[in-house]
Amino acid sequence: MRDVLPEEMAVRDRALATILEVYGRHGFVRIETPAVEHLALLTRSDGGENEKLIFRILKRGEKLASARGVEELADLGLRFDLTVPLARYYAHNHARLPQPLKAIQVGPVWRAERPQHGRFRQFTQCDIDTLGVASEVAEIELILATGEALRALSLPDLTVRVNDRRVLGAVARHAGFEEARLASVFIAVDKLDKVGRAGVAAELEAAGHPQRAVERLLGLLAQAVEAGPGAPGAALARLQRLLGGEAEAAVWTALGRIIETAGAQAGPGMQVAFDPALARGMGYYTGPIFEVGCRGVPWSIAGGGRYDRMIGQLLGRDVPATGFSIGFERVVSLLLERGGAGRAEPERVALVFDEGTPHLARVLALAGELRESGRTVLLELRGRRPGRQFQDLAARGYGRIGVLREDGSLEWRGSGARADDGTVVESGGGA
């Protein structure tokens, strides 16, 4: 886990404000769940590998004293994503929520991974989810809204890759995998980008899947991927001809409609493509899945999918659900490399004075007036090395510095040295 310094925090705040503004215009509303959930919820959530990475919270008082064995020591855990808590939230609060619910969630999640370059054990996710809409119209909207948010951050050349778990399931069945073991196939295929074909094959064979099925699966995916770029409709149609019997016609129709409609509306700087090898790591996906890539970046910056059965496990009746999660840390690191998510900032003015000044009240009053007129005003005591102090202030964007003289007037330094306030302020010597 790590600290965020002020310069990065300013970029994070501006990026988040931009994303929230776009999502808000699409009618999504913010909600919030606690960081801590019952461990039983988190460990029964089909969260794939992430379930192994939960930070567990020790029981307290008598409950701790009466715990027998390591397994009984913890009762709560830090959430590893925002989707599982959302399902619990919906099951708990649905009677008081808009129907369908279009929710925005922003917040930290925790995974007890070994720290590695660019990955942290606490990181922020930024999700939108539509609960209560079975139609692929929901996916089209998620893709367009997320694309618009990412484009508003000036991220160049976005590609949204789309697949459907049921299509990937059809490929796997066609290759000869057992229906009951498809979840482990998806988790392995999800690592294709990271570990390559040989790595995926090794994981699948180590898990006891037949070698022949592994070879056929990887062959089918390679073949379909090659046909992919540029002609999503054609690639989809060919795969459907090959596997049609393995998945319902409606699945293919919906996937085609998502890719075609979202692609046509995506606007400049954003493509929507069919990616038959896209798998996503979570166990809970049931339908369309998607990931966003950005030119020149080896990892995806957003991802999501449909999880129609998760809420049913908590509520007792299924509620269709689909969501898109922005990898906020990755987006921020891109923005930092590229020089920030530029928004206009108010002018910054520093007022510098000696600690024991009898004119403190006048300085405070002037600061108040300058803030009223929209400026950021920093009060600073004069340091032992004023020259260096003024340099530091200028480096932090305080281009205008007013130094209090003994008589209560101000000497202005730096750019735009004249103040528009006639009472205490005097124009004076430059830097």
Next chain:
Amino acid sequence: MRDVLPEEMAVRDRALATILEVYGRHGFVRIETPAVEHLALLTRSDGGENEKLIFRILKRGEKLASARGVEELADLGLRFDLTVPLARYYAHNHARLPQPLKAIQVGPVWRAERPQHGRFRQFTQCDIDTLGVASEVAEIELILATGEALRALSLPDLTVRVNDRRVLGAVARHAGFEEARLASVFIAVDKLDKVGRAGVAAELEAAGHPQRAVERLLGLLAQAVEAGPGAPGAALARLQRLLGGEAEAAVWTALGRIIETAGAQAGPGMQVAFDPALARGMGYYTGPIFEVGCRGVPWSIAGGGRYDRMIGQLLGRDVPATGFSIGFERVVSLLLERGGAGRAEPERVALVFDEGTPHLARVLALAGELRESGRTVLLELRGRRPGRQFQDLAARGYGRIGVLREDGSLEWRGSGARADDGTVVESGGGA
């Protein structure tokens, strides 16, 4: 811990934006620390009663296997405030931070309290801290900035009560308490509002303090408080005459300057008063302390103080530090009672259509245009009971509803039914 529903979340977001805007204009910059800290830091932090309320995180893997006894089971903990993490942050990052640092922190903190009315185990704090300024000018600025932020939320009749731990220490010494045991005296006196004189006396006597000292202390405080309201300068001067020898003259001067200068600049709707019985519960305070009350509200809505020795324990050299924390949950509950922190919202338009419509692309394009013009646009599939659906939408602020006809045109319902877009939109039947 609890879920936040969309209506409350909108109030929270607006309140936070207002507070951050005011603090930003005062030159404070946002920073962030992780929610999780090393347990050793949290338990050695002089955090008073809060140290008993830490949620502890179970060790993982080999470290857990080799733990001997309950005390070794946990290595991390959830922060119980934002001040202890800030001290660690400063000690860790000071070379890369502006000097002095004026920091804004907003985030959740956790305390394993028994849930009770209006108190939660996860709650948000909103702090500003000035690190590196020994002068009481820092306190004056904290008080004025926080007062301005709270007034910007239209909270009525604010009173900032101010005291100094060294003045309270002088009162306690004068009453006959041992110097080495003053910390427990402060923690007990802090509960005066909650448990009354008898409760405080019982706690102090149970802790083994001499009965005579307890009686003198409570007598002195009652006497000083009675003299307090309306004439802070006079009350302060009288207490100084009584106790002068027990605290340095500079302490009294600084306290007087805070109360007088902040009081004079506070503006309408805010008073600054001397409260000799103000104690604050944390062990780490070393100088001026303050709390904000609001008319008609029995608990304080913000509080803080100077903690000049905390950073030294981590960094090896003392760094003067003082901070003010807004009890964000309490502020939000006040705003919810009073009808929100009003800001203008964009116009809301809902577009309603049948799932299988061949005109989806046109609807999406129109939605995009309406959003471009600053509106919030919600897409909704037509439900089985459209009348009720339209009522629900209107209740959520969607006063304009466009319903897609089979021919691709729109029928507008609700207020302002004419659209300013001639292509797809047609004016038509009212609700």
